[in-house]
Amino acid sequence: MLPVLLPFRASSLPLRKGPRTPTDTPAVAGAVGEATGAAGAATNMGSPPDTSKTTKLDRYNSFLRRLNSAKLLAASTKLLFRATLLAAVALILLLTLHYPLPLSSFASSSSSSSSPHRSLLSSLASPSPSVAGSASWVREIRRSATPRRPHGISVLITGASGFVGTHCSLALKKRGDGVVGLDNFNSYYDPSLKRSRQKLLSDHSILVIAGDINDSGLLAKLFDAYPFSHVLHLAAQAGVRYAAKNPQSYVTSNVGGLVSLFEAAAKSADPQPAIVWASSSSVYGLNSASPFSERHRTDRPASLYAATKKAGEAIAHTYNHIYGLSVTGLRFFTVYGPWGRPDMAYFFFTKSILAGKPITIFRTAQGGEVARDFTYIDDVVKGCLGALDTAEKSTGTAGGRKKTGAAQLRVYNLGNTSPVPVTKLVSILEALLGVKAKKNIVTMPSNGDVPFTHANVSLAAADFAYRPTTDLTSGLRKFVKWYVQYYGIKLKAAAAAAAASRKEAM
Numbered sequence: 001m002l003p004v005l006l007p008f009r010a011s012s013l014p015l016r017k018g019p020r021t022p023t024d025t026p027a028v029a030g031a032v033g034e035a036t037g038a039a040g041a042a043t044n045m046g047s048p049p050d051t052s053k054t055t056k057l058d059r060y061n062s063f064l065r066r067l068n069s070a071k072l073l074a075a076s077t078k079l080l081f082r083a084t085l086l087a088a089v090a091l092i093l094l095l096t097l098h099y100p101l102p103l104s105s106f107a108s109s110s111s112s113s114s115s116p117h118r119s120l121l122s123s124l125a126s127p128s129p130s131v132a133g134s135a136s137w138v139r140e141i142r143r144s145a146t147p148r149r150p151h152g153i154s155v156l157i158t159g160a161s162g163f164v165g166t167h168c169s170l171a172l173k174k175r176g177d178g179v180v181g182l183d184n185f186n187s188y189y190d191p192s193l194k195r196s197r198q199k200l201l202s203d204h205s206i207l208v209i210a211g212d213i214n215d216s217g218l219l220a221k222l223f224d225a226y227p228f229s230h231v232l233h234l235a236a237q238a239g240v241r242y243a244a245k246n247p248q249s250y251v252t253s254n255v256g257g258l259v260s261l262f263e264a265a266a267k268s269a270d271p272q273p274a275i276v277w278a279s280s281s282s283v284y285g286l287n288s289a290s291p292f293s294e295r296h297r298t299d300r301p302a303s304l305y306a307a308t309k310k311a312g313e314a315i316a317h318t319y320n321h322i323y324g325l326s327v328t329g330l331r332f333f334t335v336y337g338p339w340g341r342p343d344m345a346y347f348f349f350t351k352s353i354l355a356g357k358p359i360t361i362f363r364t365a366q367g368g369e370v371a372r373d374f375t376y377i378d379d380v381v382k383g384c385l386g387a388l389d390t391a392e393k394s395t396g397t398a399g400g401r402k403k404t405g406a407a408q409l410r411v412y413n414l415g416n417t418s419p420v421p422v423t424k425l426v427s428i429l430e431a432l433l434g435v436k437a438k439k440n441i442v443t444m445p446s447n448g449d450v451p452f453t454h455a456n457v458s459l460a461a462a463d464f465a466y467r468p469t470t471d472l473t474s475g476l477r478k479f480v481k482w483y484v485q486y487y488g489i490k491l492k493a494a495a496a497a498a499a500a501s502r503k504e505a506m
């Protein structure tokens with residue numbers, strides 16, 4: 001809320017308008033009063049005082065004094081008003097910087113331009129942010145969080161402007177559930193893509209709050225604003241190889257952020273929500289038994305990323321055990337699709353292939369193919385919704401004081417069940433883009449990658465009918481369609497340019 005200013009109305013004071021005279025200033029008015037008084041005293045010595053004159057003079061003097069003190073008051077009031085106004089403007093500026101615009105303040109024009117991210121940037125300039133905790137902020141949250149169907153759920157989605165977060169938000173909203181997003185819009189990859197996703201969600205009346213999961217005050221306010229039945233916790237530092245470059249960011253988001261969220265859910269939320277969160281197939285690490293089953297060992301992570309996700313599963317156990325939080329971990333297997341993550345291979349391969357630039361394809365130390373159980377986003381979304389729908393209530397009391405019984409604790413693989421070599425992924429992309437890739441085949445660097453992943457999803461199939469249905473070619477076709485539309489690429493022209501640059505390089 002903006003501070004409400006109630007300025008004095010200087011004009012309501014009895015001040016004379018018109019040109020200034022010497023009596024307009026207190027110093028001159030005082031001098032006039034004193035001189036008149038001295039003259040009066042001299043007259044008193046010789047003859048009876050003309051009381052009518054002195055009384056008039058006294059009245060006149062006192063009127064002048066009142067007039068001048070009123071003017072002084074008016075002048076200082078004006079000064080105070082201006083200073084308050086200035087301070088208010090400074091405060092508004094400060095708050096705008098700290099709390100970027102909520103989604104609802106975006107222009108609601110549903111741009112059909114080939115590059116919506118550009119139109120979004122202009123809409124970001126629109127003012128009127130709501131401050132966390134203010135009445136209008138709470139109203140916006142309640143509007144977005146309230147389900148529109150009988151028995152609908154209300155979900156707080158962290159990482160809502162991320163890849164999986166965006167798709168899950170839309171799917172939940174579509175079926176009538178309430179959704180509020182939280183995202184810190186960090187710059188791990190192009191934040192304008194995250195803002196474009198936010199705009200997409202805005203167009204579907206989904207509010208995304210700009211904020212960090214490590215901000216426990218903000219989390220408390222969110223849980224105060226609405227009794228969310230569920231949290232879908234997707235905010236994380238993703239990426240396997242980046243962990244070697246920026247290890248601390250993984251600890252901050254995937255361990256610190258997770259604890260911060262569990263703390264708020266256990267102790268601030270009333271009632272405690274059920275939590276579904278994103279773990280990762282990477283927890284299987286050096287596991288060689290295949291396909292990966294939830295019963296397999298996960299104590300040999302190959303990257304710090306994997307180690308923080310594994311730590312998350314252990315932390316989930318603790319909060320479930322102590323506070324009765326209902327927690328479900330989902331081990332995602334290399335999720336891909338429209339609105340995807342630019343740090344992932346399928347995404348940046350596409351960009352490089354279209355630009356006629358070389359791509360690096362890893363092979364194992366033994367010279368074998370590296371393969372992934374690439375999973376299409378729509379299948380993963382179905383898995384997320386299935387997990388939310390079958391999540392039982394938490395059993396802890398508000399304030400995290402005690403639990404009334406054992407709470408649900410689950411973990412599921414969400415994969416595609418059919419690993420595909422990376423070389424095959426590249427040849428599918430080449431066919432879809434109509435461009436041959438320039439390939440550098442190198443031995444997989446030992447910075448966290450594993451040679452293959454392969455999901456056994458029988459547990460998710462049994463518990464919430466999870467059945468992946470999208471093969472890699474169909475899924476990549478949808479991705480490429482989105483990619484060229486989003487970036488405004490004319491595929492034929494791009495293919496011709498890439499072919500020309502290939503010829504040049506030969």
Ligand SMILES: O=C(O)[C@H]1O[C@H](OP(=O)(O)OP(=O)(O)OC[C@H]2O[C@@H](n3ccc(=O)[nH]c3=O)[C@H](O)[C@@H]2O)[C@H](O)[C@@H](O)[C@@H]1O
Pocket residue numbers: 238239240279280281282283332333334335343344345346360361362370371372422444449
């Ligand atoms: O499912 C998972 O557990 C993980 O999936 C992905 O990790 P990753 O499978 O390594 O996905 P990409 O980075 O897109 O790599 C895909 C495949 O391409 C290979 N690759 C990657 C990069 C490159 O330059 N060349 C290359 O051949 C990788 O070795 C891998 O086999 C995500 O980045 C993680 O956030 C997620 O948790």
